[in-house]
Amino acid sequence: MATTFPLNGQNAVNRYKHQATYDVDTIHSIVNSTPVLHISFVPDPSTPFPVVLPMIGQMGLWPGDSSDSSEWACYLHGYVTSRVMKLADEAISRGEDGMPCCVCATKVDGLVLTLTPYSHNYNYRSAILHGFASIVTDEDEKLWAMELITNSVVPDRWANSRVPPEKSEQQSTRILKMKISAASGKVREGVPEDERRDMKRDDVLDRVWTGVLPVYETIGEPQPGPYNRVKKIPEHVASFVKASNEQNKKYAYEASHKPAPQKRKKPGEDD
Known part of the structure; x- marks a missing residue:
């Protein structure tokens, strides 16, 4: 598999190119760590309005795909x-x-707070996938995809729930498989950055607080359901909560102290 997505008219980043990434692993990581994805499509060519839907999804490589071009x-x-x-x-x-x-x-x-409202920013990670979606019809692939998506909610949740699914459950659920034709990502990490003219103004520097407010997802203490009979929190749940919270906090704080992203200079361009 290629390590980067090829550039084409669909995925080339034009704004803040220095924050763009086409790295496959980075883009997959952003998608797979986002709890809710948003899919957009045009439902009817006769209407000008696209539709955007929140859905649960995950990047994956179906191990049963025997084709040479499996992606x-x-x-x-x-x-x-x-x-x-x-x-x-x-x-x-x-x-x-x-x-x-x-x-x-x-x-x-x-949340990146700077001297002027116009240079406020976010530290963020984003990814956009372009492609064509079809329904998974192979029953083995469908079951594999259901396990993949379930375990993206909480690792090992599939094996620690009532499986295999009943026939009625499988019939009421469909899996959409989007083959990727183009993809790109953007990542902003770092401290605030302001214009030189503002950095020379003591009256502004002495009055305006600047810095980063780290933002990260936190999973709370597990709350038993009304018919739960298992007294002890399962290890796969407890370990996930602990590891996820630690990882999310660590990333946000480390990102808040990194140097501000530097624009790539063109040959011969001065500071």
């Missing part, structure tokens, strides 16, 4: 009669590659 895909979970599933089905029935769509993932890691 990672974005798997999304949804209800059998939902509009997005119907549109994907219709696209395939017309002989197309699938339903054209875009998936977006964003994580905020800090």
